[in-house]
Amino acid sequence: MLHSIRGFFHERKVLEIETPIMLSCTVTDPQIASLALDLAPRRYLHTSPEYPMKRLLAAGSGDIYQVCHTFRAGEHSRTHNPEFTMIEWYRTGFDLRQIMSETAALVARLLSVPGAPVPDTELLTYEDAFRRELDCDALASPTRQLAELCVKHGLAPQSVSSATRDDLLDFLVATQIGPRLGAECITCLHHYPASQAALAQLDAEDPRTALRFEVYVKGLELANGFVELADAGEQRARFSADQKLRAIRGLADIKQDAGLLAALESGLPPCAGVALGFDRVVMLATGATSIDEVMAFAWERA
Numbered sequence: 333m334l335h336s337i338r339g340f341f342h343e344r345k346v347l348e349i350e351t352p353i354m355l356s357c358t359v360t361d362p363q364i365a366s367l368a369l370d371l372a373p374r375r376y377l378h379t380s381p382e383y384p385m386k387r388l389l390a391a392g393s394g395d396i397y398q399v400c401h402t403f404r405a406g407e408h409s410r411t412h413n414p415e416f417t418m419i420e421w422y423r424t425g426f427d428l429r430q431i432m433s434e435t436a437a438l439v440a441r442l443l444s445v446p447g448a449p450v451p452d453t454e455l456l457t458y459e460d461a462f463r464r465e466l467d468c469d470a471l472a473s474p475t476r477q478l479a480e481l482c483v484k485h486g487l488a489p490q491s492v493s494s495a496t497r498d499d500l501l502d503f504l505v506a507t508q509i510g511p512r513l514g515a516e517c518i519t520c521l522h523h524y525p526a527s528q529a530a531l532a533q534l535d536a537e538d539p540r541t542a543l544r545f546e547v548y549v550k551g552l553e554l555a556n557g558f559v560e561l562a563d564a565g566e567q568r569a570r571f572s573a574d575q576k577l578r579a580i581r582g583l584a585d586i587k588q589d590a591g592l593l594a595a596l597e598s599g600l601p602p603c604a605g606v607a608l609g610f611d612r613v614v615m616l617a618t619g620a621t622s623i624d625e626v627m628a629f630a631w632e633r634a
Contacts, residue, residue: 333442333614334399337419340438346395346421351384353377353400357589360574361530362581363502365405367414377403380607381420382531383592386560389422389603390595397421399610410622411552413631417610424603428543428559429455431604432520435547435555439518442613443549451549452517458524458541465509470501471525471540478504498527513548521546531567532558547608549616557606564596 338348358366358376367377378384381400388396402418423431436453444450462470468481478500479492487495487503495503513519522545526534529542543559561567571588578585614626624630 333610333617336441337399337438337610340441341397341421344395344434346397346423347393349385349388349393349396349398350400351378351381351388351398353381353403355384357383357591358586360571360578360586360588362574362577362583365407366586367403367405379404380418382605382607383589385420385422385605386600387591387595389424390598390600395421395423408631411612411615413611413623413627415631415634416623419608419610420605422560422603422605424601426559426604428522428545428604431557431559431606432522432545432547435545435557435606435608436518436520438608439547439549439554439613443617454514454517454519456513456519456521458521461509461513461521462504465512466504468504475500498525501525501528510548510553511551514550514552519548521548529561529570530558531561531570533561543604552612552616553609554612554616555606555608557604559604560600562596562600562602564593567596568593 341348354369354375355378356373356375359379364379366379369375369377380402381398385396385398397420399417399419401415403415405414408414423434426434432455433453440450440453459470462468466481468477475497478497479495482492482495482500482503483489485504485508492500513521523535523538523541524532524544526540526542529544532542532544535541535543545557546553547555547557568588575585575588611623611626614620615623618626620626
């Protein structure tokens with residue numbers, strides 16, 4: 333499967349590169365916990381190669397990809413291992429539809445069975461998914477209504493009281509919507525709420541939404557992609573908002589990545605990028621029920 337991935341990008345003239353796994357800065361995202369190394373100065377194991385890859389893009393690399401081990405603290409379950417393999421790539425000049433199409437083509441190739449038809453691709457907006465699965469307007473429903481819906485589907489009332497609107501939406505996606513997606517196809521769930529843009533551009537035609545998507549097959553999330561934000565000022569503001577939320581939640585303070593911001597200031601070419609969880613794709617391809625089954629040395633055996 334790794335050979336197939338490299339062939340896929342070779343055919344498309346996308347350059348394979350490497351970036352460091354030990355970085356001086358890590359992500360500010362409150363939803364992601366980084367592994368810090370006992371070094372001076374402080375270094376972190378990367379949670380994704382995104383920041384250094386964008387620095388390469390700003391330096392003129394053109395289309396690039398890499399296969400790398402990635403690390404996230406506290407993520408250990410049937411579908412999570414603290415160390416896992418990520419495929420990350422960036423395509424210059426791609427819009428949201430083009431990057432979704434390419435991602436679905438790669439997933440289809442990796443999951444292909446000789447003689448079987450290539451699975452269809454479903455493009456489903458975040459808003460339409462909520463309407464279809466929960467008869468709810470994710471963008472306009474009052475937060476109180478979302479809270480009631482979460483309680484109905486099992487979220488403890490004490491958790492609701494401290495939850496943000498995005499926390500409530502994430503709970504509903506994780507427990508009610510995501511598991512129903514991609515049953516017979518490859519589903520690209522796209523146009524997430526603007527509050528969940530992360531490093532994606534907002535949609536100029538509907539600023540309530542971001543040019544972000546995730547890929548689901550048989551209820552399992554495989555990939556997360558963006559039309560990449562290139563505005564350094566906006567990125568700095570989003571980092572600051574993350575830092576404030578981290579402080580509210582009592583999480584470690586993470587400084588903003590000056591190298592990434594400088595790269596954006598110098599000029600990031602219009603591009604779209606994707607991070608694909610390779611081990612999860614292997615799970616689906618082999619019929620495994622746990623990520624441990626497709627790793628020679630999972631967390632307990634490492």
